Amino acid sequence: MRVQHLASRFALGKGWPRCACGANPDGNQGSRGCSVRKFLISQALLLGYAASTAPAIAAALSGVNMSYVDRSVAPGDDFEEYANGAWRKSAEMPADRASIGVSYDVQLKAEKRTADIIQGAGASKPAAGTEARKIADYYAAYLDTAAIDRKGLAPVQPELTAIAAISDKSALSAKLGANMRADTDPINATHFATENLFGLFVTQDLQRPAVTVPYLMQGGLGLPDRDYYLSAKPAMAEIRTAYRAYVEKLLTLAGISDAAARADRIMALETKIAQAHATIEESQDAHRVQAWKRGDFAGKAPGIDWDAYWRAAGLPNQQDFSAWQPDAIVKLSALVANEPLESWQDWLVFHTINQNASVLPKAIDDAHFDFYGKTLTGTPAQLSRARRAIAAVNGALGDAVGKIYAKRYFPASSKAEIEGMVKNIVAAFDARLVKIAWLAPTTKAEARRKLQVLKVGVGYPSTWRDYSTLAVRADDAFGNLQRAELFEYRHQLAKIGKSVDRGEWWMTPQTVNAVNLPLQNALNFPAAILESPYFDARFDAAANYGAIGATIGHEVSHSFDNLGADFDSTGRLHNWWTPEDLKRFQQAGAALAAQYDAYQALPGLHLKGSQELGENIADVAGLTAAYEAYHKSLSGKPAPVIDGLTGDQRFFLAFAQSWRTKMRDQALRARVATDVHAPARWRVQTVRNLDAWYPAYKVTPGQTLYLAPGERVKVW
Template sequence: MKTIFLCAVATTALFAAPALAADKPEIAPWGFDAAGMDRSIAPGDDFLGYGGGAYLRQLEIPADRSNYGMFTRLRDLSQERTREIIQAAASGHAGKGSAGQKVGDYYASYLDEAAIEAKGLNPIKADLDAVAALGSKSAFAAALGDALRSYGPSPFLYYINQDEKAPDHYIPVFYQGGIGLPDRDYYLVDNPTYVDAREKYKAHIARMFSLAGVPAAEASKKAAAIYELEHKFAEVHWTVVDSRDSDKAYNKWTKSDFAAKAPGLDWSTFFAAAGLGNQNEFIVSQPSSFTGMAKVIAGADIATLRDWLTFKTLKDAAPLLPKAFVDENFAFEGTTLSGTPQIQPRWKRGVDSVNSALGEAVGELYVAKHFTPEAKAQADELVRNLIAAMDVRIANLAWMTPETKTKARAKLASFKPKIGYPVKWIDYSALEIVPGDAFGNAKRAAAFEYDRNLAKLGKPIDRDEWLMTPQTVNAYANPTMNEVVFPAAILQPPFFDPNADPAINYGGIGAVIGHEITHHFDDQGRKYDPTGKLADWWTPEDVKRFKVYTDQVVAQYGAYEPLPGARVNGELTLGENIADIAGLTVAYDAYRKSLGGKPAPVLDGFTGDQRFFLGYSQIWRQKYRDAQLQQQLATDPHTPGNWRPTAVRNLDAWYPAFDVKPGQKLYLPEDRRIHIW
């Protein structure tokens, strides 16, 4: 999906409290954790350390976390609040047949481990039997299509999105899948981390079969064959860098094109089983990958394909199966791949599952209790101020031609900010939730969401839809909608506090808002015109000048080395890094304008500019386990959070604010500071 998010959210995105001293910082009256600073560190050498070194020294990553920082700390709060809402629903306060009652029954069923244990593999027996009965490649194609209804396994995945070159229409967008390790590089690159993960993945596959009753020797044989199949898939997969290129990823195929361009799979049967039998046009994001994977399937024996689908069925169901499956799945996904020593408590996993299945039903209750009209009004004003500041910057650009500048300002003027929560909520009345049926509830919820999205085809674009729930601590930009979206849960300290000094709010949530606004003008977002259409609307001269700047961003961030021998991928993270630099720049302009020409007060010895930049540094205090950091560097378009404050070195105002001098580690000569927007 071409939606661009502020921060990556891991699949285990539920977080416990850190050590007490770090969790309850001493907040200055102006809204900043002054006690968390380390003033012995020179800001020009390590700005994150200066603004948060004391906090970070005390911070221990909780045992059930792969990383911990301000986003995750705020998610803790959202999690606790969501739990209270769900428990109230589960206690019988919600009316019979209401969304609240469904939320309560879903959660209670998830928590009933004794019932889940007693059922064993019975909930997925029909699914496993159906896979075991597959006797042909055509039957396998049907199984892949049918699995999509529960967001199950397939090398060929899709979602319903706007057609990027005709954004008034919905279209299925296909993308590559089929592998169980985080990225193709885990199969193909021989560094120690990846080699270790491969061997442990094979052992994990074998153990999953053993838990399902397959003898050990046979389980190991199946695991080896499944790994080899996925290795072949990985060989034809696109890289993460190529996959994020909007132009390369837009490839319109008709239904007949699949058989001609990707022979080896019974596509007609696949489409019929997926509910796409009447659809004629599709977008294929990685066409050569589809060609290659279809060829791999054509050359594979049916027994291996059955075993692959059996393993994937077990793995997808594992969180709702008996404890042995839960523990085995976490041992690989959580510990091996992310370095997390301990699984989350059941209640946290239950909250996460409810949010996935009935997210807006919970969100409506969350907003009513935890998001005031006053907070929304202040957030609305901040967004307006940031958009106005971005408009001034575009108007004053020296490198952009007047023709493109006019269109860029028109694009900005057409923005639709969404703040807090949707204006209409998903209707869950057709979703059946059965008390005591944890697996069935999750499967029906997935099918409900699948059908809800499938029903969009042929209908007008729903411009009120949200792609995140209000209780999500994140934000996003959607270029085909020309929108920026800020859920209620991120509009809280340390990002936003209505009682904080404006400099802190502009450095915190202001930079977040600026980040999302400027995503529409990053290396991919800038390709979408004022109507949200993927089109060439810049002059060739502008594109050429812009490329000079983006090459500088790639080089600057590509020099950072968060782990020994593992650098930031400057091309993969380009869009996020542009948004960090430009978003912070726009937020600073908006802050200065908010002063109305008056000097900012000095508070506790800090100037307004200092407080602005400190507010920014505060939101990026974060620690990672090495395995999680390695995975993020390989797969995530975001620079690791604890490196994102380096964006300040590109802002001229940061240098006098902290007396940053040549020779200090973050110092950049003026001609090397990047000023794109």
């Protein structure tokens, strides 16, 4: 993915897609996930109306902007700094941003269009129950902060009363089950976090592609990841101290007695929860997943009253489950049995308030931002309420907005051109497979079959979400959020037991992003990312292939990264490799991980090559496929020289400028700790693995990025 989603699926908890994402470093999404994601979705989705910094008319044909280039830097020493350094020196970060960059510029257009749709929804006074009325009412309710303040904590009080009434572990189990939502996604989104004790993901069974099952995933933390609780690094210790203070402050603002002691108990419990969690690297390994029957939970994970849990979760008769992090499920269940009931009640009270801070009184909302915005990402100012309201509507009614967006803003000509580029890049990848000498015939045949049946969606889905059962009121911001989350949860539960829809979209058209869906063996390229400077019909082919073409190639390549390569052409978790082929593939991956381990994002803070491996494989392979497709598009003719740049120079420069980013140090630190993507600056450096980059920019031995031919990682 290039940036974070404007999609209802992700705004309600799906988070980072397993894709080319990362150009918008403001963080993960999900109003039902960890609260850092709740804050960051507003940062990522609502990007303001600042002037666009798209290339000037003089550069329109080349598709690159030479004013961004820092000519004092040798391309072979730091290609990203060469491509974007002059821009970064002069770019000013708005107070309500954790980052800015090319994705910010592209999203400005998408956000302005989306705002026009949402703000104009009520202009014609649509009838009650229509999608236009629901859009208008959701927006109005979220904006009405005076009404939210007047109500105080009354909207959440029934929940707090129910928590106080919990008298035993069976009742606690029922409450934990009732709170569960479809807010995690380990396959499409590499989103492993939820503030609820467990999260649910619904998709096809890993071994039975025709059967849809629920996946249970670990949760329960208010900080982004287990390392925030367990790391000995001073920066992490400072965040833990600030989080403990925030927990106490939120409880105090909510009028909860003995807030300091409760905050201590919550922090102690969450530390034990963190100790039970699988790591991000472990959570990316689909081979660790176990198929459990309903009866297995009581035997394998005692401590929770599972019958009470599943009844309250709306799955009273479900028999087949997948335990995504089985060891964590066992340990978390034991904590339910062994930790004091009062600690769990304190924990439930805090997270109930924390997850709903945006629709509770201003003092609570501000405190939430002070921690998740200022402390975690270094963002000085909160986004305006109006901009956050746009994000809230997109989160709840994304398809309703997207249906209008696609009709208004995505012409058939753009759809046809992108479909043509996708076809060319898939063909280029297939041609590489044919030529790879080390792949055994059986491995190569299945790899090519994956490409042959790959389903590609461009612009918008063929079917839209039906919101007829979602109740929206213009005077009930809190209730609207609760009903929208429950609506999404029930939508996901309704898929269980049915055949998988390979054409299902996981994003909306107004999403500036792209995604690979390995179980569906499908790709989605929403309309909003298909805009300048990622794609522009006026640009020479070199720029379009270097920018959007690299994204397309990246998504195609995800079918063959360290996770995608585990799935065959039907979406089944299946080893289709010979032992020798798999060893060669894993060796290439290890070399790429080591390459990224060596990069320092901040002094003493190295990137995590293993954690980021899938995305880095897709970057290398995708850029290679895009480059070869670009040359194929020339039909044997020499590339034109435009503005003094050869075709290859423009291709690589467009790629580098498509990742143009400036980020606050706190946001960068959070990014490295929790994300499966390398930060944008280091994704650009993947060019050092492509032979063609060296002559294009006269890169020679002794320069920082130079790799001898045998050290360049090819993977595919």
